[in-house]
Amino acid sequence: MLGAALQLSAACALVAHALFQLRRLTRIQAALASAEEEARFAMDERRAERAGRVKAEREPLLVPAARARLTLRPEMSGAYFEGLQEYSHCWVLYVFHENTDLQRLWQEEPYAGVPAKIRVPRLDGGKMGVYATRSPHRPCPIGLSVAQVLAVEGHTLVLGGADIVDGSPVLDIKPYVPFCDSVPAAAAPPWVAMRAEDEPLSIGSLRISPAAEAELRTAWWRRGQRSLFGGFDDFRLLIEEVLSRDIRSVTQRIKVPQRAQQGGPAALHSSGGGGGAAPQRQAQAGQEEQQQAGDSQGEGYWKVVLDGVEISYDVEECSRDVLVRTARAVPTD
């Protein structure tokens, strides 16, 4: 019935509970091996797994170099995808399965884990109602991203520009239908429509040191067949696209430098880069304490993992220049 009365409902709590079980379920899926890799990596490196997330709320159009492979379950026919290759874009509905607040969300009363208002990176920490944002931290942790349809190869859909974390459980794929989905005249508030150079996430310049460039090349080569990219240049473009925005969380960006001033240079060493307002993770109050545990190897202040390569970089807080310092392949078996 059109003219409907709806309710934002108990549905969320139930789905959240299901997603918790689902999360365990996905752990045993072969295609999600990288999630296990990451967990193992985390144990070795003391919370370095936080480096694996990338802020993504505005990335579908900003990081076209991103690549993803989406695979149907083996018992499903490839015919489910038939005709999808005729569209240029599709929607991916997925679960924010690595949210730090996910456990809280379903272990406590419904909604107890998700405050009504959250800090918004573009407002430099100013707060907005959850439903006025694309934050992954919401009562029902379902993500929605547009991606390019690059190819359908049997059970596999190859996507471009998808701002989705590795191993995310995918719920649905829908074709992008321009006359239904594209509303170019749609209005958003000024803080959303802000020009890139005026907003707090802009980066002055991006440099990759010669040493890091060589390490990136070696690390990417070690990935071999596991890389989602056909050549090093494509992979390097991804790094440039991702790091040309400030991908740290609001708390990391604002609070860590302040403490560094009080506590001396050591406090600057954090392995929490990229974990903040990430697509699937946001630094919670208190957690950034842990993140400030110094990186004893002095490899860099912030880290991000892209296509299985861990990249360390500095952000100069005044000029907002970024320097990529080191790179290495994430250890696997």
Add this chain to the structure above:
Amino acid sequence: MLGAALQLSAACALVAHALFQLRRLTRIQAALASAEEEARFAMDERRAERAGRVKAEREPLLVPAARARLTLRPEMSGAYFEGLQEYSHCWVLYVFHENTDLQRLWQEEPYAGVPAKIRVPRLDGGKMGVYATRSPHRPCPIGLSVAQVLAVEGHTLVLGGADIVDGSPVLDIKPYVPFCDSVPAAAAPPWVAMRAEDEPLSIGSLRISPAAEAELRTAWWRRGQRSLFGGFDDFRLLIEEVLSRDIRSVTQRIKVPQRAQQGGPAALHSSGGGGGAAPQRQAQAGQEEQQQAGDSQGEGYWKVVLDGVEISYDVEECSRDVLVRTARAVPTD
């Protein structure tokens, strides 16, 4: 991690199971009384409840007159919506809770209830892979619709143009962010981009008989405060927008007239109108037999319920002219 490897996964089966439980849960929510109304109505009227669904896959922009009220659970703060009124549009993620195949979906093996390919109304029954369509009949029955943000009033969000069935459990609301969500240059296959006058769903003309006009007015007046419309003219506009497309399912549209020719005029009397390729219901093979049970009161061949008013109409199969014949308020307590 960008450049992610994903899997369209076991998630679906688990979410489907949760949605089944959720469906029962929503039954006891006060805001969903209309769903119960509909069920009661169904018992009285022998499957007339099928009339309550409206084909919607291309309606968000085609039926701007549609109205919906979305209410937060009472224990949730209105602050969840804060800032949402600054956007012109938002996404609604909801459950296709009235799909006829929902029971099958979670009672049998995952995906057993959802064929890999489905009949597409715009292809006049031609088949496409489920993930190349916006069909509500998919492994994970989650709907995605864009709607106008008309107002935020405390716990209530007032929406325009939402092609969502009454009582749908809503999972999430996300703001429409033009620079992320609008891809005007996105390409869709010819059968999707087909001009309205060339496709099988076009309607020749729409007429409302003088008797039906009077009945519509009376029925809408009886709805009183329960109507989602501020005046009769707004409600009448909705009827025109909805009926200016053929909202019957492929099977109803193609097969019923064929049988009518064989079986005489009585077979034309069907109370299943609007149920077919509806947003939340599609005629399954075999089910249309039941739908062809004649309407003994001879009120009209097809029915649709809009804003609590049941409307009967004829479709002249050659000219594709539509005539609205009768209207009445859906009985409630």
